[in-house]
Amino acid sequence: MTDRDQRLVDAFLEDLGSAPVPPGLEADVARRIRDERQQRVGRGGAWLAWAAVLVLVVALAGVAWVVAGPGPTPVPSLVLSPSSAPASSAPTVPAASATPSVGPSASARASAGNTSALFHLTLASSTSAALPAEVLDHSGMVTGVAEGVTGPMNAAPVGIGRGRDVQSIAVQWTGGSCDQLAEIDVDALASTVTVSTATMPSACDANGIERVVEIRFAEPVDVAAMQGRVGNPIRLDASIQPSAVAFMDADQGSVGGTQGNRGLAVVAQTFDGGASWAVTPLAWGKVVGLGLGGNDLHPLVAVSCADSIQGCVPGVYTGYGLHQWTRVLAVDPTRLAVDGQGVVVIEALPTEPTKSYPFPPTGLRLSEDGGDTWSTLRNPCPAASPSLTGVTFDLARELVVVCEGEGATGGAAKTLLRATDPPTAWRKIAELPLRGTGMNLDLSGNGAGWLWGARSPLMVTADDGVTWTPLSIVDGEARMVVAANSWASTGGVALVWDPDRQATLLLGTQDGTTWTEMHAFPAAP
Amino acid sequence: MDAYEELVTTQSASVYRLARAYVGDAGAPDLAHDVFVAAWRALPALRDPGAFGPWLHRIAVNRCRSAVRGTGRVREIPMNEMTADTAADPRDGFGAVEARAVVGPAYRRLGDEPRALIALHYAAGLSIRECADALGIPEGTAKSRLNAALATLRADIGRVEP
Secondary structure, three states: OOOOHHHHHHHHHHHHHOOOOOOOHHHHHHHHHHHHHHHOOOOOOOOHHOOOEEEEEEEEEOOHHHHOOOOOOOOOOOEEEOOOOOOOOOOOOOOOOOOOOOOOOOOEEOOOOOOOEEEEEEEOOOOOOOOOOEEEOOOOEEEEEEHHHHOOOOOEEEEEEOOOEEEEEEEEOOOOOOOOOEEEEOOOOOOEEEEEEOOOOOOOOOOOOOOEEEEEOOOOEEEEEEEEOOOOOEEEOEEEEEEEEEEEEOOOOEEEEOOOOOEEEEEEOOOEEEOOOOEEEEEOOOOEEEEEOOOOOOOEEEEEOOOOOOOOOOOEEEEHHHHHEEOOOOOOOOEEEOOOOOOEEEEOOOOOOOOOOOOEEEEEEEEEEOOOOEEEEEEEOOOOOEEEEEEEEEOOOOOOEEEEEEOOOOOOOEEEEEEEOOOOOOEEEOOOOOOOOEEEEEEEEEEEEEEEEEEOOOEEEEEOOOOOOOOOOOOOOOOOEEEEOOOOOOOOOEEEOOOOEEEEEEEEEEOOOOEEEEEEOOOOO | OOOHHHHHHHHHHHHHHHHHHHHHHHHHHHHHHHHHHHHHHHHHHOOOOHHHHHHHHHHHHHHHHHHHHHOOOOOOHHHHHHHOOOOOOOOOOOHHHHHHHHHHHHHHOOOHHHHHHHHHHHHHHOOHHHHHHOOOOHHHHHHHHHHHHHHHHHHHOOOOOO
């Protein structure tokens, strides 16, 4: 490199840092934010600024058509309740209060669809502006979505923008020997949203394939009434089976799990310590890991197909404010850990959807840019404990893994390893003389952390993983930790299966010793 | 002026220069504007108010990356096509325009992270520690990768793109 080149580089770098800010930038930003703030106040929403989303999920189980066939229309039924409440099959009509607000996310689920109107929503006040909303396909089986047509449709999602009045959206479902048409009429002038399906011949066997479509409003919508009218109950599905958890503090966090018999991966988000939840569907599959990271602490969700769920697409998904899910890593994951821009996944072998995969997983995938790009790390486990079962980042953002030996009874050798930075070498932290199997861990900082697994109590360390002592909230046999996440040196949450109540409990602690029940997720009937 | 507007004022130069390092003079105001609005919307997710700076710059880098990938609202304009003052640097005879024309292509050929490190450190004026926080990597890693990025930049000057 010549002196001239060096001086050019210096001049280039100096130029980068010396540009004056154009006049008006700050004023423009302030004006825009004031406008948005006023819009939100005007709509009367008490919600947090970014969480204004309404999600309607309509899942149609085709098998029920065959079972039920055409017949008299049952009593209209719609159950609106927090996602945790037990689902009721009793006919009810809905809307909880005089002027109920639709939360950031609400889901409606139909178990049969041989009828006309599925869902009808009336807004609290009339508006002359169209509702900004979009329709998305979560099932991967919607063959077409288009505005105002009932014939062949395009496959792209449709946005309902401002400045329009009446929108009619048709959704073509696939599966079985007949397709089904669902129409979603969004009439902002009349302040109504209607989801309906065409009557189908009973011969149309959908082979049990559920179809899911989502209507999502970008801004708060106050709802005066919601009514469902459908062959069988349409309801907010309450049967979330949680399997992963990540909290930012005592109030804000998410639980990942599956919903329904077939296994729809969902993320339930709370902003009030578990008192209320907004549930958003993600993809078919089982949530095996959940973290908050990236540039703006958006959720990263690991979805596994190890349970051979039909239509499952394994991988790591991200969702900015739960608005849109994007698959950023196409492997079948078994664990996921997130710390800022750092994301690490324990992977099973590369797979095809709907198949089961070998155990143990083969290695680690690491991203240092929030999931944009990935590198592969070999399995660092020693021969005596060759299976990677747990992974986390420590306070210095170094990788720490749990390695286990063979044996599902819980007596196998377990080793904790810490990686160098960059992770080219590993050193042993400790051999763990612990019961339990399928161990996972979370290190929060100041040397504190948790370790858990099947047949193991929740273990806590104060010395960066060298020694561990049990906590009393689980016995490790019947009452077991499903997942845990610490958001401070002593504070955190744990999902604990309670066999007596047949429910998974979300427990929280501030000091690591006193635990309170934040929520209970009843087991599916 | 509310608290967030004050933050915008204190961070505007840094965010604007970061955006300019990615998309040039023409696109930088819009991109910086987008960054501040996106950060305002995401404020409830900020766990530690004291970490606002690194957090804001994480969002900014992410938006800038989207812009240069063509997925954002603002698209990249190569730096050597930017309009700029043509005044020569009195010390060494190299003006900004010539530097951009010669070094700009090599800068754009850098990978995501090297480019982000240079933009955060030299354009946004962040310290190595702050760069590391913004990118979510250890400080030592940020330092070594920034040095590597500069070495790549110097070595790559003048290479003709295929």
